[in-house]
Amino acid sequence: MSKKATVLVRLKSEVLDPQGDAVKRALARQGFSGVVSVRIGKLIEIELEDSAASAGLTEKLQKMSDELLANPVIEDYEVLV
Amino acid sequence: MSKKATVLVRLKSEVLDPQGDAVKRALARQGFSGVVSVRIGKLIEIELEDSAASAGLTEKLQKMSDELLANPVIEDYEVLV
Known part of the structure; x- marks a missing residue:
């Protein structure tokens, strides 16, 4: 299994x-x-191994x-886990 | 006043x-x-005049x-209003 997280990156x-x-x-x-x-920014979707997605993911x-x-x-960025 | 909407664009x-x-x-x-x-996609944030943001915005x-x-x-895209 793995865990997905998203980072939204916007121009200031x-x-x-x-x-x-x-x-x-x-x-x-x-x-x-x-x-x-x-305004156009980036949508970055990161898939992490469960071991890497435990404590302190944000x-x-x-x-x-x-x-x-x-x-x-x-x-600026926004982290969504 | 205006209304903000977001379109997320992802590679298939x-x-x-x-x-x-x-x-x-x-x-x-x-x-x-x-x-x-x-995976890197686009975050498109659109600001619309209220008159343009009424019925049928999605x-x-x-x-x-x-x-x-x-x-x-x-x-693929996803519309968030």
Whole structure:
């Protein structure tokens, strides 16, 4: 058996998101009106062995996020276990 | 006022994810053991005007996803409103 966890990585609100802006414009061109903003982040799904997913799982995933999954200068992350 | 909605876009399980595999190997190099798999998708957060977010919001977001936000050949999406 294994355990699944999710890390959501979002650009900080003060950081521009040109990819999101491009999608917003594309939606308007496709006829979808009323879109105020689009922000695009990452959905990271991690499957862990049970032995690795025991105590301190949230802390472990936070450490992974700080060190590798997110860039703390421009991104925030949220760990869901 | 406006309404926020989220679309999660994931690669279909039968589609290879080289980016996720690279992250998995990088985690192992950093000393995080017991990671079985890493899959990376997109977290799309859409802010809509209230007028655009009334009836049929889920259907509208599904249409956006089918036409633009996801590639239905290789990706699945999930709409959260």
